[in-house]
Amino acid sequence: MLEHRVMPILTIKNNGLYRTVKYRKPKYIGDPINAVKIFNDKEVDELILLDISEDRKWDNEKVKYYREISEEAFMPLCFGGRISRIDHAKRIFDSGFEKVSLNSSAVENPQLISEIANHYGVQSVVVSIDININIFGSARVYTDLGRKRTHLRAIDFAKQAESMGAGELLVTSIQNDGCMCGYNLETIKQVSESVKIPVIANGGAGSFEDLLDGIKKGKAHSVAAGSYFVLNGPHRAVLISCLSSTEVMKITEI
């Protein structure tokens, strides 16, 4: 039967690998291509690359760079970052990626979800939902790298994204980003239970138990993490690591 997937997320800015805390203070970690090579050698299930550069340009150099990355990866790849038109998605697919992740553009122009899904299939569209919990305890959607608050409730937007043709949802808690203190399980669970498509939990995982909780308690189909796979120890030293084979077995057996 279909396995739960565990996916490292690499945050890339100006061709460098960065980690953030609550989507702020980007800290340089190293070379993305090198990291992709390591994750490929460790045979991760899938890899998500999120480009957080401010630059909105879609020049040949950017596309060439992502092609170089995909040539190092023999597993499914997802790219997110400033995809606002279907031809951006096309360039990413042509570069060897299977999926695109839409964030701000999915909120501003939900039609884009359908457009890409109709053309390339629902499995190629991931809608990435960044959330913060407001003072009344309600999960709200944010866009533009977490800087812009919308009035959308997370579960309403999740349902909308599903109905527009999203194949998966990547649900990230901005408040938990980089904290390595665990997912926002309550919100992940609310979203997972409100849609039929797979939900990928993200934001906050700092241990193997956190990943397990994402699936068991958060009811997510798959789990993602950034810091957990690239930082290590109380001083957050850079160390790219992956699950051991025993841990992989434990996830598979859930």
Added chain:
Amino acid sequence: MNKILIADYGMGNLGSIKNMLKRIGAEVEITSSPKAISECKKLILPGVGAFDVAMDKINSSGIGEALNHVRKEGSHILGICLGMQLLTLHSEEGDCEGLGWFNATTVKFNFDGKGLSEDLKIPHMGWNRISINPAFEGKEQVKILQNIPDPKRFYFVHSYRVVASSPDEVLCTTMYGEEFVSGIQKNNTMGVQFHPEKSHKYGMALLTNFLRL
């Protein structure tokens, strides 16, 4: 005998397949030329997208004719994903006839009324395992699946599945709600529903086997 052609009829992600073949030391050429295809010894028929669109392109470009020719010449041909489904007689997805090399058809996953406790999603997307047809154990046909580490895991993305009418054409199966045919083989032609090019060492072993046939 190190050369593999990838048939380009305008659909699918050919770059990833080329990438992995190059990594295992193959000489690779992506081609849309019926002439090149009709002269090749080893060919991969890839494909992502709709059945009818693919068959239209294959027929109108002359690639279909070239494929039928090399198949009779005994060249090795491997269909991947939609490329496997195109080897069947027809698909529920469209009205076009397939290449019809296998006594099989392509149907959509349908879990309605099967009393499954789990809410299974379509497309079937993600990593899943394959089981080799026990009748093939130790036989020539299984060469394409030899030396693949256990458990044999591959990456799948598809909404349609192949139904084989001849059990001796079934290479391997996979469980998703029900057991379905994830690989077919007959003489020098074969097809796999999963994506070896996106399946790490498992896919690399499979493509290496194909290269060595």
